[in-house]
Amino acid sequence: MAVKIYRSVLIIADDLTGANDATAQFAKLGFSTVTTLDIDVVPHLMKDYDVVAVDTESRALSSDRAYDSLFALGSKIKDYVGETAVYKKIDSTLRGNIKAEVKALCDVLEPDLVVFAPAFPKQGRTTKDGVLMVRGVPVEQTYFGKDIRTPVKASKLSAYFEPRHVGAYHHVLLDELRSGRLYDGPALPKVLTFDVEDDEDLRRIVRLVCGLGDKDIMWVGSAGLAESVAYNIVVGDRHGKPxxxxxxxxxxxxxxxxxxxxxxxxxxxxxxxxxxxxxxxxxxxxxxxxxxxxxxxxxxxxxxxxxxxxxxxxxxxxxxxxxxxxxxxxxxxxxxxxxxxxxxxxxxxxxxxxxxxxxxxxxxxxxxxxxxxxxxxxxxxxxxxxxxxxxxxxxxxxxxxxxxxxxxxxxxxxxxxxxxx
Structure with a gap:
């Protein structure tokens, strides 16, 4: 089975700190990286950098405006998807217009698979039985559920998807992940979400998903998943000097x-x-x-x-x-x-x-x-x-x-x- 080699990585974040946080996971490996707030220059930057991060500043927008912003960006980069790994950076506590933004990118990019793993174990964010926890407490019951600008209303990962829009959904429990089972049945689900307890679980996710073959994957997660993606996907070129x-x-x-x-x-x-x-x-x-x-x-x-x-x-x-x-x-x-x-x-x-x-x-x-x-x-x-x-x-x-x-x-x-x- 051929290994998929991406020519570049595009990180789409809803705020500047998140864009830089995810980009840093690639920069520390020596990739050339850049962050922009201008969606119009993204296609040009993708020709000159290994990793391009774009801040859409859409976290506090209405869901309709966030959808429109992400759909417009997706339309500009659609032709690059085959050779570009798309990473939708989201907040590790699920703040923002996650549902609308993921839907917009799915509508325009039509990925084969959405991998959704917001957990960030190093910061106390884990997932258990499909619920995002902050130091053992469901996120909506923490301070983040009372955030003034973008309060978190749901801790269950399934709440961030609409099956009629993105297709079949499957949540991978921790014992399934650690035994190497992503899903049952002949058809690949459209969306996979995961229980995550530690950083090794995030690495398992990336390795197992990369083993699925030549699929157009949209990664959705925090800086935790970004670090594992940076280390495990193949970014480079098949052509060049011997x-x-x-x-x-x-x-x-x-x-x-x-x-x-x-x-x-x-x-x-x-x-x-x-x-x-x-x-x-x-x-x-x-x-x-x-x-x-x-x-x-x-x-x-x-x-x-x-x-x-x-x-x-x-x-x-x-x-x-x-x-x-x-x-x-x-x-x-x-x-x-x-x-x-x-x-x-x-x-x-x-x-x-x-x-x-x-x-x-x-x-x-x-x-x-x-x-x-x-x-x-x-x-x-x-x-x-x-x-x-x-x-x-x-x-x-x-x-x-x-x-x-x-x-x-x-x-x-x-x-x-x-x-x-």
């Missing part, structure tokens, strides 16, 4: 990540002859040089690995025995040679031929960076926990421990590096 990925980790997850990446990006997998790399580096370099040249000639991403197959790993163990060195010492020898190989590729073909460098495996990352003559790296952000984006001069670099990440991690890395501005 990425060089040097994979030396023996972890099973690293191999699965390579497999999915090759499937998604139709990249070129180059398997290093470990014995030749150690014993006759120049011969192995000449062999791989031709393969790299052929791949670049076809504008293909390149994965070069010392540990993709069991045969490669067994070859390494056998060579270590013949050299009478321990596996740890052999690993360092192999890392230094692999690092030199990465350096040769960049010096031979030029930094400008590549959109970035990905390194996995701690020893190999250090060896490659040293061989490239890099002594200082600027931190730009991160793709997901454990995957920082670094910069050396004009080259972007991502490093990763072997077992970190999910199956889609290398897809995220490539998409992000190709889209880096």
């Amino acid at each position: 990425i060089l990925m040097a994979v030396g980790s023996v972890n099973d997850m690293a191999r699965e990540q390579v497999r999915m990446f090759i499937e998604e990006f139709d990249g070129r997998l180059l398997k290093v002859d470990v014995e030749a790399l150690i014993g006759d580096f120049e011969r192995e370099w000449l062999r791989l040089r031709k393969e790299v040249s052929d791949a670049l000639g076809c504008a293909l991403d390149i994965v070069i690995t010392t540990s993709y197959t069991r045969e490669q790993m067994e070859q390494g163990r056998s060579l270590a025995e013949r050299l009478n060195v321990g596996l740890s010492e052999f690993g360092l020898m192999l890392s230094r040679k692999f690092g030199e190989l990465v350096s040769r590729i960049f010096h031979e073909f030029g930094y400008g031929r590549f959109g970035g460098l990905f390194l996995t495996g701690g020893d190999i990352s250090v060896a490659a960076i040293r061989s490239l003559g890099i002594d200082t790296l600027e931190l730009k952000g991160e793709i997901e926990p454990g995957l920082p984006i670094l910069k050396f001069k004009d080259m972007n670099v991502v490093t990763k421990a072997g077992g970190f990440g999910s199956m889609e991690t290398l897809v995220k890395v490539a998409a992000r590096l190709k889209a880096e501005r």
Whole structure:
């Protein structure tokens, strides 16, 4: 199943603080972000930024005016929906014209699925049995139910939808969510709401929904859900300069990540002859040089690995025995040679031929960076926990421990590096 890659993210908020709060979840990962109060410039900004937030200032409007404002905005961005993730930022205590605004966006954008999760556990906002709670109390019974400008009148999430307008509705209870069940039956509901107790529940929601395949999804939530969306959806590009990925980790997850990446990006997998790399580096370099040249000639991403197959790993163990060195010492020898190989590729073909460098495996990352003559790296952000984006001069670099990440991690890395501005 293909992984959906969004070119950009549009955040639609009903006030300025909410727009900035949600945008910050993406900015801290290194995405280029901007906030505007002018809906007319949104399409233009979406061409220049990864994440655009628009403040419609509609929280205290009448429901009819709020509907009209959101419908007008939706009409301007409708043509971008296929490649843009739409995030409707709402207040974590359900203040504002949520029902009217969600309906307006559904009417004009016609998403396949609305994911509704206002919970923000870090701020004491959770959902239990379909009721939004503030520190254990239904929200309408708290101070927010008496708010002077926008009092909350309903704590039940179902009150914010009209089935005749948005189609089938299903609430996912906590035990269903944690067991990975989103809904029963053959047809995908039009709206899914969720019980949420902690941040991991929000991450589960995003991972499970992203696993539904190529659906047009409208995310509706507070900054809590925005943070999980930022870390889990794939934002970037399939097109751009080739990425060089040097994979030396023996972890099973690293191999699965390579497999999915090759499937998604139709990249070129180059398997290093470990014995030749150690014993006759120049011969192995000449062999791989031709393969790299052929791949670049076809504008293909390149994965070069010392540990993709069991045969490669067994070859390494056998060579270590013949050299009478321990596996740890052999690993360092192999890392230094692999690092030199990465350096040769960049010096031979030029930094400008590549959109970035990905390194996995701690020893190999250090060896490659040293061989490239890099002594200082600027931190730009991160793709997901454990995957920082670094910069050396004009080259972007991502490093990763072997077992970190999910199956889609290398897809995220490539998409992000190709889209880096």
